Amino acid sequence: MQSFQSLKVLVVDDAPTFLFTIKSMLVKLGFLENSVQTCKSAKIALELVSNKPFDVIICDYNFGTGMNGKQLFEEFKHLNLLSDEAVFILVTGDNSAATVRPIIELKPDEYLLKPFNAVSLKERISVAIRRRQKLSGLYAAERTLDAQKGLQLCDDLAPFHPEYYFVVKRFRASFLTMLQRHEQAKQVYESTLAKKELDWAKVGLANSLANLGQTDEAEKIINQLLMSSPNDTRIRTEAAYLKLKSHDTPAAISHLEIASQLVPGNSERELIIVNLCLSVEDYQQALNRYRLYLEINKDTYRNNEFAKLTLIRVLLYACQTSPNKANLIEEAKHHFRLLMESKDASIQDEIELIKAHISLELGFFRSAINILKNLHSKECFSHFYAAYHYAWLLNAMSVENEFNQAIQWCSQTLGYEQSQIVFSSKVTMLDGLKNSNESKKSWLKEKYLTIKKDQIDNSTLLETYLAIHEKAPLLKMVCLNIIKSLSYVWPQGAGVVQVKLIISRCDNVVRQLYAEQELVNINYQDYYLAAIDKCKGRVK
Structure with missing residues (x-):
């Protein structure tokens, strides 16, 4: 029988009655009373977990205002506040699809629907703790993106833990995909499906096939899954990824927008949609989605100076086609003035880039070019979105020699992404910009021939x-x-x-x-x- 006496628990809920009830339950299950701590808000929970470790966190999904339980979990992971053996359990009194789907998409260790009894609570906590303890090395390898170590651990753990057969298989396939060993990942998914029909294995198999260039086979699998599970956002996301592999960006956007309607509030998905809208020059929709992203994240770690920089960028991109250009410029200038107060040296070159773009939109072309020349000589863009912005400006200003160099810098900033579709969305942005430039140059060549x-x-x-x-x-x-x-x-x-x-x-x-x-x-x-x-x- 599992002992809970040594474990520290944090319960987070805005309802005092629930806090009292669940604490009583936990004590009856064997947790020590002074090891069970409660709090009423996500903000307080963040402070508590920042100051001391907890083995189990039981958290409500909806607090009414501020961060919700999903966002709190993301905050914990971003700040690396949870050990690889720590268990996070979400609870909710709302069993509607609108609430349950985001919880499933988040993948907490367990989730419970209120009301629940002590037996259900004990069972879920016990299962989650045991899984975390036995497989903590795999969770650590996943968190640190150490795929080689993860594969070795899969080999070590599989013979001794047959009860986690499918969990270990899923980890193995994921680590192989990280290493771009897609043929081996495909074999893992196929052997899994030979034992049991699991949707996650079908999605993984489609992903491996697509990465091996067998896109038609992959699409057959995903289309069949969409027929049976049209509301599964994991399948929708994979469908979008396949469309990007086929260079059908509008169809990819459509799948992701459906996923966002099914499960609102997924920050990563909203950013991917922004990227893809930019790639097809749908600047107004990109701005709309980015405003939604900011609203979702107003109380989270994502509400930072980089997010403000990106808002200004998207506002300025939108000036390209908007009939409300003057209003967009004024809004961009307002946010820019606030950002100018930043003491963060790491964003100063990006601030200069914004200055160049504002100068361009206001018709101060010499100023814009001088700023861009200075930035070019420094070769200072270390991340993708800054390098892309620089290349976008050069294309807008028809500065061809420097544009080709900027495209190379963009490519160099494309490092490994844990999410394949995030990486693909950036590649699509870059391809869209290159295609726009090539199309323009080809068109100009025809016109110059006419002139001659x-x-x-x-x-x-x-x-x-x-x-x-x-x-x-x-x-x-x-x-x-x-x-x-x-x-x-x-x-x-x-x-x-x-x-x-x-x-x-x-x-x-x-x-x-x-x-x-x-x-x-x-x-x-x-x-x-x-x-x-x-x-x-x-x-x-």
Whole structure:
């Protein structure tokens, strides 16, 4: 019979009656009264666990305000506050799918539906403690991402613990996948399924097949699972991963959005959706999802300076297509002013990157380019999102040589991710940016060939320059040639107001990106004044 006398327990619930009842239960089960501690909020629980270790934590799912039990568990793991033998049990009085699904997705050691009796409590605690104690080495290897050690432990433990046969199998397959030994992982999943039909093994088999390039076979498995279990978010996530492997980003987003509707509040999933929306240039949806991510995490460790940096980035990305550009810029500037007060030296280069982007959106092109040149010389971006932002700006400004280097830096920042789909979402972002750049360059090449034709008339030449300007507004030579052309040609179907706006935009680029002496040498002011004079007398 298992003894509980040496174990320290923390019970977290906002209902005093439940705290009293469960403490009484625990004492009757053999826990020492002075070893059972209770508290009413996630915040207090975090402070307690930060100061001393607990062997068992029994936590309510919903506290009404602030962090919920799911987020508290994530906080504990992020801060490395739980030992590999510690047990975390979630309890809830709500048996609706909206509550139970997030708990299952979180994978606590156990969960209980209120009301429960002492027998159920004892059984769940005993099972969880025994599993944690026997397999603590595997949990440690998983936590530290030490796949080689994990595989060795699987070999050592399997013969002596047949009761954990399937648990050890699942660990083994996971460690093999970490090491990208997908053929061996596939064999583990197949041998598991030969003994018992388990959905997690089917999902794992599909994942291994996809990573081996057998995407059609993988999709057959996942489609069958979706038919039988359409509300399983694990299957939805794997379906999204397969769609990314097939370069079908919209379908991947759709699967993840369904998963988020089924189980709201999954921070990692929301970030993946943000990444994928950025990859297809759906900037407004990316902003909407990121605002949701921030709302979910307003009371968690994720609400940090990096999250604020990312909000500003996404706001500025959204300026690209939003009709409310001015409002977005003002919001970005507001958050930026608050971030400027940070004393964190590690984000100063990213603050400079934000400055460059704000300068670009406000039309201060010379300032933006000078900042980017300085950052380029420092080669200072050590993580993916900063390097991607830098490359995105270079693409927006048509700075091609530095863009190619920035893409290499992005690739170099793509380190190992515990979640395959997080990694894939970043790769998809990078591919989307490269494809956008290649598409733009290919299109520009066609337009330049049109310009070089011997018999092109002045009107067609101007229309071609204007089309290029629409696609790549900061190409200074194109802006210069538009001003020159407007000094003697009027664009088809354009009104005075429209032409004046074109002149203003192009003149701003020309005066900022050419040296003053260059403009003097080509008599630029004469062309500019001639273009302005063309507007006089025209019907608005």
